[in-house]
Amino acid sequence: MTAGEMLMFTKRFKNILSSKTPQSIKDARLANLMSDLERAYNIPMLRNENFEKQNPFVMQLYRTVSEARDI
Template sequence: MFYRVEYGGIFEKVFQRHFFEKRRRLIMTTGEMLHYTNQLKKICSIKSVNLRDAQLANLMTELEIKYKIPLMRDEEFEQKNPFLMQLYRTISELRSL
């Protein structure tokens, strides 16, 4: 249950900013890591190199969108998301392109 308390609107602004920041910087859960690892295993079992590369690229794009992975290397992001970045790099290295 959520109670709304106002002290001149400050609480509401702080809560909204905190909530927005949490939503903007998603952190991978253990269950999500397991899901993506299983997906990666399935993709690696595909015999066709072209199809496998396409599926790996799709998986990378899915991770980029969901977790807002920056295009340029960002040390702060990598320190906050070490497991996500390890998975992302593993997928990248498996591609034959």
């Protein structure tokens, strides 16, 4: 993940959290962000320690987005 990509995804995440939309809409937007991260970085469906070691920043952001959802 380049610094520019990280900044773009992080800004998007902060934008979602700071919006005044209902939580259900935020949850849908966060799920879309997670899907975009999965596609952009080929995040495996099942936990893969090698992938996580090679991509710590991607996984940190991915988990942060996941934990922000109210499911």
